[in-house]
Amino acid sequence: MKSIDKVILGGVVVASTIGINYNIASADIVSQEIYTTTNRLNMRKGPSTDYTLVGTLDKGVKVKAIEKSSDGKWLKINYNSQNVWVNFAYLQKDKSSNNDIKLDSQYETTANVNMRKGPSTDYTKIIIVPAQTKITPIKSSSDGKWVQINYKNVTGWISAQYIKTVSTTPTPTQPNKVEVGKKYKTTEYVRARKGPGTSYDVATVLPKGTQVVPVEILKSGYWAMFKYNNQYMYVCTDYLEADNQSTTPTEPEKPITGKDYYTTANLNIRDGASTTSSKIGKIPNGTKVSVVDFNSNKTWAKVVYNNKTGWVSAQYLSTKSQEPEQKEDTYWTGTTTQNLNMRKGPSTDYSIIITIPKNSDVKIYETKSGWAKIKYKSYEGHCSASFIK
Secondary structure, eight states, X not given: OOOOOEEEETTEEEEGGGXXXXXXXXXXXXXXXXXXXXXXXXXXXXXXXXXXXXXXXXXXXXXXXXXXXXXXXXXXXXXXXEEEEEEGGGEEEOGGGOOOOOXXXXXXXXXXXXXXXXXXXXXXXXXXXXXXXXXXXXXXXXXXXEEEEEETTEEEEEEGGGEEEOOOOOOOSSOOOOOTTOOEEESSOEEEESSSSTTSOEEEEEOTTOEEOEEEEOTTSSEEEEEETTEEEEEEGGXXXXXXXXXXXXXXXXXXXXXXXXXXXXXXXXSSSSTTSOEEEXXXXXXXXXXXXXXXXXXXXXXXXXXXXEEEEGGGXXXXXXXXXXXXXXXXXXXXXXXXXXXXXXXXXXOEEEEXXXXXXXXXXXXXXXXXXXXXXXXXXXXXXXXXX
């Protein structure tokens, strides 16, 4: 009988010939993450119970992950220098290996990473982002395992497991000096917000090199108010640098009282300058209103409409009467998992625009309360997010 060398795995004698190599061209998910077994666990040669049993792991054993199966039910691990497969349901991720992704911060890829159209290996590969590439996450998936980035003018998703923070010099105690009326440009992709702080909602994502002309600088010096696509918003001054292509200061358009403005969206009119103030009416998109006052940071405007005086969000006012400009085309892609109704609004109360066939690719602009705002061919509307992967 031919002899074979043996190794001990989790207390069970198994053949050393169990190693099975699966080539991975570039990193996608769990590689190098540490997991702990939650029960006594069988090890197999492949990702299903149809494969040969090669050993058993005791409860509480730590293992290093290599690859996840396409159905997400099995995990390829390395244990005692052997590559085997175990049932993912009986593993718990080691808390010490969790990533804490900070958006708008700079990171670096630690391996060649596949960029995909969405936050999962189910999505199509777009390009490969080389190792040691500097990137800035735009958004993070709900489970924190994927981040959206822009690389060479291509936007997509990569696994958060393959990025690390970039060592930087200590943050200066003084903010970047920015002046009203001068032209600046963004130093990287950065989030512009609806108010002067990270607690405010994101208004849009500004691409690197976007020109910004501050209308007002907050007292702290860390936030600048500016106008973009006919809306007033805020950007952190740390992400601005002088636009040397235009050295002559220009006077930006400022909110002016006593003149007419036009709404760029359907607006609630309130009895105070806050979203917590009571609603006293609604103003349709494209309506002309007279502005009589602004609050201190110019984020709310006091207007007169239909003999009512109240407050509206200033970012939805424009001096020009026109259709609202199309927002920046920021989206990710998904695929329908069944025939899916597209509706005119985010509810079954809205009428159906078209039925999208199963396995159709759609563009997803946002998801909220279980509904996705999408585009399919030339159609735009809403559909249930549960049936898009």
